[in-house]
């Protein structure tokens with residue numbers, strides 16, 4: 389009997405590439421008890437992003453999600469890290485950057501497709517298979533499952549790093565009723581390296597593998613509110629997500645995965661021009677960005693981040709477009725952020741528009757931002773952070 393499951397697992401590993409899966413492993417379906425303690429502490433310290441599943445029992449006990457689970461199959465699909473022919477960001481034509489997780493087709497649909505193919509493959513061999521798959525939005529911690537299944541180590545930047553693939557991987561899993569023998573976790577680790585912690589722009593990596601998600605630029609780019617001056621400066625020209633702690637990682641050196649055509653980026657979407665984003669309509673936004681994972685929070689955060697990026701570039705040619713946002717956008721957060729950006733760029737035209745807006749603005753937060761911007765113009769500016 390054991391042989392049967394050993395053999396099935398071996399065949400499954402051999403078939404993985406054909407199924408479009410780059411790494412596959414098996415974890416036991418036992419409760420994740422140390423993870424639970426960790427998640428409780430994480431919550432108590434107020435370090436959650438708010439995007440996680442709230443029920444910590446469901447997050448850590450597969451038997452609450454599935455009747456008598458016997459194993460969890462973890463999969464990883466590798467993605468590109470380099471843009472082919474990246475368009476130039478130039479004065480008068482500045483561009484923002486979408487994190488690599490938003491390049492190509494939305495990874496949720498790609499991984500669901502792989503899990504579906506895997507499920508069909510398994511069912512052909514085990515007709516009474518029961519299976520439940522999840523990617524990102526499920527209850528389980530994808531990283532904890534991947535770690536237990538030997539896909540990679542849990543790194544100081546929080547990522548799961550595969551010894552072969554690096555951290556440029558998406559993760560997903562399938563809870564099953566198949567008693568497949570579990571894999572061993574990998575033995576590699578970060579060692580004495582600390583590069584990601586040193587490079588994190590906001591100090592969000594408060595310790596090795598410990599993230600204060602509320603400070604993480606990736607999280608900040610996905611919020612819809614007005615951000616603080618400090619955070620706006622640190623966002624630089626990021627429109628969605630942040631890759632800094634992975635870019636600096638030696639384990640990712642030279643790794644760029646191009647085997648999945650649907651994950652290949654369109655450079656114009658991965659590094660879009662900023663000014664057209666300021667006035668993009670709902671329909672056009674959906675047509676252009678709707679198929680990417682970065683669109684999940686709608687167009688508002690991306691537009692706000694485009695305004696921030698223009699402010700950080702300090703390119704005077706953006707002033708008329710930003711004045712357009714300050715005067716005409718119906719959303720106070722956008723008007724307030726445009727005021728900040730104009731304060732950052734400065735110049736007579738910006739200052740005049742800010743004074744005019746001050747007399748007309750009725751929203752308290754936007755008005756505060758206008759006053760802050762006018763103060764900024766009086767007081768000079770600090771270092772910027774744009775790439």
Ligand code: B12
Pocket residue numbers: 422423426427430437439440487488489523524525526527528529530531532533535542543545546547548549555556557558559560596597598599601604606607610628629630631633
């Ligand atoms: C919420 C969330 C976020 C939040 C919070 C991230 C975080 N680190 O907690 C925000 C919005 C900030 C975010 C950002 C990103 N995310 Co995200 N996110 C998630 C989500 C939905 C839940 C993560 C979670 O529960 N975090 C809570 C922490 C505490 O637990 P955990 O990381 O899941 O588990 C680890 C820790 O608990 C740790 N641990 C356990 N016990 C102990 C004990 C001690 C002492 C310590 C130190 C650690 C430790 O080990 C576990 C395994 O690594 C997952 C999908 C999912 N359902 O799991 C994706 C996921 C983690 N995100 C992912 C990605 C790609 C990103 C970004 C790179 C996107 C981007 N480019 O901007 C960044 C990376 C930021 C970072 N440094 O982590 C991938 C990770 C792929 C990989 N190779 O690791 C996931 C798995 C999505 C997916 N299915 O592919 N994300």
Ligand code: SF4
Pocket residue numbers: 545587588589590591592593599603604605606630631632633634
């Ligand atoms: S994603 Fe960016 S802000 Fe978040 S931990 Fe990594 S480097 Fe820091």
Ligand code: SF4
Pocket residue numbers: 543544545546577578581582583584585633636637638639
């Ligand atoms: S940069 Fe260094 S410490 Fe950070 S995840 Fe990579 S190997 Fe680990």
